[in-house]
Amino acid sequence: MTSLSDPKRSDALRRRPTMKNVADLAGVGIKTVSRVINREPHVSEETIARVRRAAEQLQYQPDIHAGNLRRADRRTDTLGLLVGSVANPFSAAVHRAVEDIALERHVAVFASSLDEDPERELSSVNAFLRRRVDGLILTTIQPSQAYLGAQLDQGIPIVFVDRRPHGIEADTVITENAEGASGAVEHLLAMGHRRIAYLGDDAKIFTARERKRGYLDTLRRAGVAPDARLMIDNLDDEAKASAAVADLLALDDPPTAIFSAQNLITVGVITSLRSAGASTRVALVGFDDVPMAALLEPAVTVVAQDPASIGEIAARRVFDRLDGLDEPARDFVVPTRLIVRGSGEIRPS
Amino acid sequence: MTSLSDPKRSDALRRRPTMKNVADLAGVGIKTVSRVINREPHVSEETIARVRRAAEQLQYQPDIHAGNLRRADRRTDTLGLLVGSVANPFSAAVHRAVEDIALERHVAVFASSLDEDPERELSSVNAFLRRRVDGLILTTIQPSQAYLGAQLDQGIPIVFVDRRPHGIEADTVITENAEGASGAVEHLLAMGHRRIAYLGDDAKIFTARERKRGYLDTLRRAGVAPDARLMIDNLDDEAKASAAVADLLALDDPPTAIFSAQNLITVGVITSLRSAGASTRVALVGFDDVPMAALLEPAVTVVAQDPASIGEIAARRVFDRLDGLDEPARDFVVPTRLIVRGSGEIRPS
DNA sequence: TTGGGATCTGATAACGATGTCATAACTGCT
DNA sequence: AGCAGTTATGACATCGTTATCAGATCCCAA
The missing domain is CATH 3.40.50.2300 (Response regulator)
Structure with missing residues (x-):
């Protein structure tokens, strides 16, 4: 058993073995070692065995980056x-x-x-x-x-x-961000909702913009005028999403449904709806699946990504x-x- | 805008620039480039500026592994x-x-x-x-x-x-696997349970053994004889955990509580208890926290790891x-x- | 026996960087 | 002016590997 506190160990750190070390131990040139390691042809069975044994004994590991330096394909894998x-x-x-x-x-x-x-x-x-x-x-x-x-x-x-x-x-x-978002909103429209809130991430993020676009396009196609008070961006954590939901529920004419455009936001929405006792009254569709979504009460309808x-x-x-x-x-x-x-x-x- | 289909591009793949290229462009030796790149002293401000400009122009990125080969500390970061x-x-x-x-x-x-x-x-x-x-x-x-x-x-x-x-x-x-498991089991014992099932992972896994040890030790200390029929190992996915719970519930004298020793197993247990309508009757403590645990019905008591x-x-x-x-x-x-x-x-x- | 072609092997250069060292040009002192 | 010490710079060896190439050995056919 090798141990960190082993006195034999602490005096001198052994260097990592190189091809040269293996070659010397096997009594061959380094190119031959290279051939064996890389399974190149034209090495006798006996030499292969000797090199293998030496490499084993020294626990030799080739340095992939040293090889890469010279190798024609320059791959580092x-x-x-x-x-x-x-x-x-x-x-x-x-x-x-x-x-x-x-x-x-x-x-x-x-x-x-x-x-x-x-x-x-x-x-x-x-x-x-x-x-x-x-x-x-x-x-x-x-x-x-x-x-x-x-x-x-x-x-x-x-x-x-x-x-x-x-x-x-x-x-x-x-x-398919916009399309997925459309599907979510169409689903809510089909359930009879007209006041559908959008909760999304920072508009600097591509996916946030796309999903919002899908939301807006679908509302417009359905003849529902988007309400600026129902669209909240820049929700970059659960807490902000929860707070946003609380604000929405406090409106005179609160949304009857929420489209939550990101997984962490969805979690925040669920938390907030739950604590407001609104989770069975306000509909929710989330973009991106949420862990345990099927086991929640109510279970969470989502547009799942892959x-x-x-x-x-x-x-x-x-x-x-x-x-x-x-x-x-x-x-x-x-x-x-x-x-x-x-x-x-x-x-x- | 550079494009993959740009004909200028496809004919010849430019090689990655090296220190030599930067040196030539700046009209200095490669060692001087090395000094500038590594912020070593003894380079005039003017030379630094010239090298910087050349490196910038070529979009030079040093090859950390080539350097590593020669560097004294041999760090690859x-x-x-x-x-x-x-x-x-x-x-x-x-x-x-x-x-x-x-x-x-x-x-x-x-x-x-x-x-x-x-x-x-x-x-x-x-x-x-x-x-x-x-x-x-x-x-x-x-x-x-x-x-x-x-x-x-x-x-x-x-x-x-x-x-x-x-x-x-x-x-x-x-x-602290054994201690955490003990805490879970003690908690269930304190609630009055005596028939506490153990659902765990493959005993080849260190943590599974430790947690089971904590479970067994605690039962013994409390004078409760472990029942082999209540201890199920080798649960390496949710489905197996669910099936195991179904088996347990079908016993003549089913457990009144379950200690689930791993996060995925806990999810399987929850699913199974839920579908058997037993989630409010059979107690559950899981080892390792589970996503959304606080939002489930009932919310899931766990021994959380860090x-x-x-x-x-x-x-x-x-x-x-x-x-x-x-x-x-x-x-x-x-x-x-x-x-x-x-x-x-x-x-x- | 010789020649020609495989097969086996290793010496050497090279990859892109850094370490060592020598050299040149300054600086500040006597 | 002469010297020592410092700063600025680059030539060259080197890290561990692979590519190239040449030499040695072997086999087989002529």
């Missing part, structure tokens, strides 16, 4: 992923899907959180690039992604997820491009699905 | 993190905390999912090591982690999270060691907190 926040269930599902695809190719994934901070977008991307990732999957908040043009020119695949980039043409995987598909499509697109696919950038629009559970089927009184 | 699954809320919270600490130091994080697969443990660790991470934060499932002894000897900080390693002495950050602290402590420990801290390996035990919400306060009929 590494990918950079920037999501909203690795702690958000939506982002976590995207991350997981990307990881699963990457794992098939022995590609490791750097994951970072954007936190809707433009500075973090830049520093994360730079951190990825300095580490020479093979590809990028990015959720962005900067007004323009034109700064990535040089990277595209260098042949680094970049796929944008969840939000469309600006100032650059690149592959993009997004949810984060696993988003991540998978994005990762596959990166690898397709790495495999040489050369076609114009395109959009992948991932459908949403209205999941009827109860809260959205409450009728106006 | 990279960390490997292996968690249960990046999609699990507990793991995601650990990940987020690690990321926050790492970001302060400009360290990027490789995140991988273990999926309780011993092979994945090995392949993830190897993937990290081949990429020369500065430190490792690991959740493990292999019966022994002795294979990591060589890395410790090489001075690579390794911190184990959530589960204690075997065959090696290294820093470990774990939840994944953010676990991640933070682990990351700090890695960096302390990288900063030269040299003390014996130690355990960090993170306390749990009983959150009383309703489901655990149901009394036996």
